[in-house]
Structure formats: C-alpha cells, structure tokens
Amino acid sequence: MTEQWVEVATIDELPIGKMKRVEIEGHRYLIANAEGNIYAVDDQCSHEDISLYLGCIQGENIKCSLHGSRFSLKTGEPLEAPADEPIGTYETRINVKKVLIKTRKKP
Ligand code: FES
Numbered sequence: 021m022t023e024q025w026v027e028v029a030t031i032d033e034l035p036i037g038k039m040k041r042v043e044i045e046g047h048r049y050l051i052a053n054a055e056g057n058i059y060a061v062d063d064q065c066s067h068e069d070i071s072l073y074l075g076c077i078q079g080e081n082i083k084c085s086l087h088g089s090r091f092s093l094k095t096g097e098p099l100e101a102p103a104d105e106p107i108g109t110y111e112t113r114i115n116v117k118k119v120l121i122k123t124r125k126k127p
Contacts (some may be wrong), residue, residue, distance in 0.1 A: 022125055029046040029119040034058060044123055049110065051119060052093055054080045058112045059093035060121040066091075066098065066105035 028042045034053040041063045042049050048063035050117045055075050063071050074085040081090040081099060089103035096106040111122040 021100055023122050024125070025113070025120045026123050027118050028118050031058075031114055031117045031119060034119060036076055039073055039077065040064050041071065045125055047123070047125075049121060049123070050082070051112070051121065052077055052082060054082075054089070057093075058114065058119055060110040060112050061091070061096055062108040064107070065103060066090065066107050067103040072107070 026044055028051050033040060034051065036053050036056055039050060039052045042051065043127050050061050050063035050072050052059050060106060063073055065072055067089060070086050072082050072084060075083045078090060082093055083090045087102050090099040091107050092099060095122050096109040098104060098106060113120050
C-alpha cells in the first residue's frame with residue numbers, strides 16, 4: 021500500500037459546514053469542514069453504495085441521506101444502525117491555503 025499527499029481543494033472552497041467530493045484514481049473521497057476542522061473520508065456509505073456527499077454534516081459527524089446512519093468524521097465509526105461498518109478516514113493537512121489529503125493506493 022503506497023501513500024501520497026494530494027491537493028484536493030483550497031481552504032476558501034471549504035468554509036465551516038461545507039463539503040466537497042473528489043475522485044482520485046477511481047476512489048471517491050469526501051472532504052468536509054466540520055466545526056473548523058477539515059476531514060477526509062470515503063464518499064460512500066458502508067451500508068449501501070450511496071454518496072455521503074448527499075447527506076449533511078451534524079457536529080463532527082456525517083449523516084447518510086438514505087437511512088440516516090451517522091458516521092464520525094474523525095474515526096469513520098458508525099454511530100447508529102443500520103450501518104455497522106466504519107468508513108475509511110484519511111489524514112488531512114493545510115499547506116499555504118491548500119487542502120491536502122493522504123490517499124492510500126494499492127501497488
Ligand atoms: S445507505 Fe447509508 S445508512 Fe443505509
């Protein structure tokens with residue numbers, strides 16, 4: 021598994037409460053500013069294949085629009101049913117107003 025830092029947004033694109041989705045090498049990522057912290061997670065619910073971008077940020081969680089499970093943006097863990105598997109989380113950093121995420125890809 022190799023890792024790489026990839027620029028995904030400018031900080032101006034992500035004011036508090038905003039999300040952006042990006043696709044990198046066929047993988048969908050959701051970037052979110054929740055309460056001033058930038059998070060990156062899979063843009064796919066672990067319950068069914070639906071974009072979490074269609075949901076909404078609640079505190080530091082993301083709520084799926086289909087059946088309502090919330091996931092921690094920090095840990096990826098589901099907070100209630102029906103989802104029972106975590107979503108992937110990715111490190112983020114800000115470098116001169118640019119948002120980067122650490123992606124993982126299979127060799
Ligand atoms: S598809 Fe997300 S909770 Fe069911």
